[in-house]
């Protein structure tokens with residue numbers, strides 16, 4: 001297919017989620033992916049759905065995150081029915097542990113703020129934490145328990161979104177980097193890859209940390225840069241912890257597979273995708289301060305990925321000014337897995353010329 005109604009640049013979780021939503025209403029969608037579906041941040045992330053632990057201030061971004069978090073239960077069921085893939089939405093709950101007086105002070109503020117907003121939040125003392133999580137350090141002072149923050153297996157989720165999209169008519173071309181955006185006057189009418197020209201009435205940039213490079217193709221500054229995150233996994237056979245532990249220095253995510261994922265650094269080092277000795281050392285030391293027994297378990301892997309970061313850490317969702325026909329859905333930084341369902345829904349509404357069910361104006365590119 002060389003023509004489409006909507007052409008999406010980038011086959012990460014954001015591109016795949018938008019594609020699936022559009023195919024639900026028979027829009028002809030084409031995704032062009034430079035490499036493989038889900039091969040970058042979307043496949044590499046920790047999969048936490050944790051807007052409360054992120055400590056976001058009340059406002060449109062927190063509303064967006066909370067709406068998206070609610071969408072995971074129904075989405076899991078739909079994707080399971082349509083593709084047979086279980087995206088492992090685990091209602092593990094999350095503990096925000098206090099190791100220092102400073103942590104505790106921060107926790108107190110978060111507790112009051114979230115309780116004031118009607119969010120589910122409990123204050124657990126040391127004894128309560130150690131009863132629930134006996135492998136957490138005895139030096140723990142207490143924790144916030146956030147029952148509604150939870151997790152998904154992000155690599156499975158991208159695969160399931162892509163497969164469900166394909167089954168309802170979306171086309172994907174992998175190994176196909178977009179190298180030019182084709183215009184007729186100002187209007188964007190398609191793109192070029194290394195070997196083909198594609199035409200589409202609407203083109204969406206969903207290229208994660210590389211979205212800025214695509215902006216350059218239409219001489220538009222899209223201030224997105226890569227924030228490297230290093231992660232590692234440890235085999236615990238599901239024995240050590242049950243809740244996500246989200247500390248100020250490190251998080252530890254117990255996955256359905258029995259592994260825990262430990263993360264993550266935030267580094268502005270360009271597109272340098274190495275795992276560094278200092279990165280791994282820092283993560284391991286912080287994880288062991290929280291759960292000492294992790295030190296005796298087999299380490300399985302370490303990897304790095306690029307979060308698409310924006311200057312104010314909010315995503316860009318909407319038209320690209322001065323380039324009719326061109327849209328952006330990118331810059332989700334630390335929360336792109338969490339935000340994928342709501343982004344798919346809102347962008348599909350916008351592209352179908354419907355009124356988005358949440359206002360997109362706080363997320364305009366020219367805000």
Ligand SMILES: Cc1cc2nc3c(=O)[nH]c(=O)nc-3n(C[C@H](O)[C@H](O)[C@H](O)COP(=O)(O)OP(=O)(O)OC[C@H]3O[C@@H](n4cnc5c(N)ncnc54)[C@H](O)[C@@H]3O)c2cc1C
Pocket residue numbers: 009010011012013014015032033034035036037038039040041042043044045046047048049176177178179206207208209210214228229230231263264304305306307308329330331332333334335336337338339
């Ligand atoms: C270490 C780490 C931990 C994280 N943990 C969490 C978490 O716990 N919870 C959470 O919600 N989020 C988390 N995130 C953030 C989340 O992973 C990202 O926000 C999200 O994956 C971004 O999705 P995306 O589809 O925009 O980008 P990506 O997944 O990066 O996809 C963009 C795609 O575009 C393709 N592409 C680039 N250029 C071109 C081109 N010219 N032509 C065609 N294709 C192109 C790329 O190959 C890539 O596949 C984490 C990220 C990292 C790195």
